């Protein structure tokens with residue numbers, strides 16, 4: 038009886054260890070870049086896609102925090118924020134106050150204090166903040182034009198040249214897998 042109990046205990050312990058080792062948790066934030074990820078806007082979706090099977094898990098985001106639980110170890114994945122449903126409403130968060138802030142940055146009077154503001158201001162998407170961006174935003178505000186190249190863009194916090202997290206051979210839990218949301222034309226962080 039004792040031997041059976043011992044075996045059962047051993048099996049239970051091994052089963053627990055084995056099962057715990059099989060999956061991992063991936064977590065992070067998806068927040069507005071101009072507010073240093075402390076707030077979000079709209080409802081974006083974050084997607085975890087298996088690179089081999091193309092199976093996806095989609096989480097609708099209502100707060101800045103996200104968590105993917107029970108992600109199988111050893112797998113290869115792509116994580117990205119889907120902005121397809123949000124890429125309209127170009128005027129969201131864009132006002133003459135943003136124009137003033139961009140003007141002050143260009144003049145060197147009050148320069149942007151984080152790189153995401155420069156990305157937000159560069160609506161012409163030529164890699165720099167200039168009078169051309171002001172002209173495009175003014176035309177949008179006045180209704181002369183109705184669209185920009187993008188309404189929202191997404192970047193990785195650890196590398197603002199990248200949009201997606203690529204994971205090969207997941208070996209354990211991952212934290213701080215943070216995405217930065219940038220609303221084009223909004224510098225003070227007030228999109229709805």
Ligand SMILES: [Ca+2]
Nearest residue numbers: 159161163165
């Ligand atoms: Ca530009």
Ligand SMILES: [Ca+2]
Nearest residue numbers: 130223224225
């Ligand atoms: Ca604004």
